[in-house]
Amino acid sequence: MSLSNILAEQIGNYDNPASIGYKLRCKRIETLISIISKVYDKSKEVRIIDIGGRKNYWQILPQEILNKYKIYITIVNLPGEILPASEEHYQFIYGDACNLKIFEDNSFHIAHSNSVIEHVGNWNNMSKFAKEVRRLAPNVYVQTPYFWFPIEPHFMCPFFHWLPRPLRISLIKNFDLGNHKRSKNVHEAATKLENYRLLDKQMLQELFPDSVINYERLFGITKSLIAIRSAEIS
Template sequence: MSITSVLAKRFSNYDNQQSVGSKLRTKRIAPLLEMIDDVFNKHGKVSVIDIGGSEQYWGIVPLQYLTERHVKITVVNLPGSRLPPDHGPFRFVESDGCDLARFGDKSFHIAHSNSVLEHVGDWQRKVQFVKELERVSQAYFVQTPNFWFPIEPHFMTPFFHWLPAPARIWLVRHFKLGHFEIAESVGDAVMLVEHAGLVTNDMFRYLFKDARILTERFFGLPKSFIAVKK
C-alpha cells in the first residue's frame, strides 16, 4: 500500500469519528448546525438538499439532533448512482446537480454541498451548479478544497494538482495515489486527472457573491473555503 493510500484512509475514514477527516468535518459544520437551529426555531422543521452527498457524511451529526429538529435530507446524486432506499430522515434522488429542474424554486430551507463543486466539470458547469443550488434553496452551506493548498485532497500527493496535465497523467498510470488504483489506460488516467478541478479563493468568491466566505485552515494554511448564506 502506498503512502498516499495510507494518508487517504487516515484523513478520509469518515466511519471513524476520531479520524482527522471526521474531526475537521465536525468542526467545519458548526455554521451549518446554526443554520439548522435557526430554521427549526422559525418553521418547526428543516428541509435540506444535499447535492452530491451521502448518508455516511451525516454520521458526524447525531441522529437524535436531526430527529428532534424534524430535519429531512434529500440526498441528490448523478443518474446511475447506487442509491439506497429512503429511510429515517433521508430521501435519495437521482439528478444532475447542474440541472435540478425536478425541484421548484426555494423548495428547500437549506442547500448543502461538501467537496462536490470541484467535481461537476468545467467552469461553465460550476457556474450552472451554483445557479441551481441557489435557485432551489433559501440558504446554503457549500465547501470546496483550495487549489493553493499544497496537498491535493483526492490523490493525497503534494503539489500534484500544480503539475502539467501530462505529468499528472504519467503519475496516475504508474503509481497508486490517494484513493485511486493505477490507471489501466491513458483514457482512464485522463479521466482521473480531470476528476477534480479545484478553485482558488477569487474563483470561489466570484461564484458565491452573496455569501459569507469562511476559510478552513490546516496547520495555518488555507485548506478549503466555505460559502454560507443564511
C-alpha cells in the same frame, strides 16, 4: 504503506473517528447546526437538499439533532447509482446537479454540498451547479477543497495539482495514488484527471457572490473553503 496511502487514511478517511478528516468534518458541522437551529426557530422544521451527498456523511448529526429540529434531508445523485430506500429523515432521488428543475425555487430551507462542485466539470458546469444551489434555498452551505492547500485531496499526493498536466497524467498512469489504483493507459489517466478541478477563493466567490467564504484550516493552512449564505445576511 506509501505516503499517499498514509495521507488518505489520516486526512481522507471520514469514517474513522480518529482521523484528521473526521475531526475537521465534525468541527465544520457546528456552523451548519447553527444555521439549522435558526431555520427551525422560524419554520419549525428544516428541509435540506444535499447535492451529490451520501447518507454516511450525515452520521455526524446525532439522531437527537435530527429529531429535535425535524430535519428532512433529500440526497440527490446521478442516475445509475443504487439508491438506498427512503426513511424517516432521508429521501434519495436521482438528479443532475447542474439542472434540478424538478424542484421549484426555494423548495428547501438549506442547499448543501460537500466536496462536489470540483467534480462537475468545466467552469460552465460549475456556474450551472452554483446557480441551482442558490436557487433552491435561501440558505447555502457549499464546501470544496482549496486549490492552494499543498496536498491534493483526491490523489493524496503533495503538490500534485500544481504540476503540469502531462506530468500528472504520467504519475496517475505509473503509481497508485491515495485510493486510486494506477491507470492502465494515458486515456484512462487523462479521463480520471478531468473529474477533479480545484477552486481558489476568488473562483468560489464568483460562483457564490452573495455568500461569505469561510476558511477551514489544518495546521494553520487553509485546507477547504466553505461558501455560506444565511437568510439573515443575504
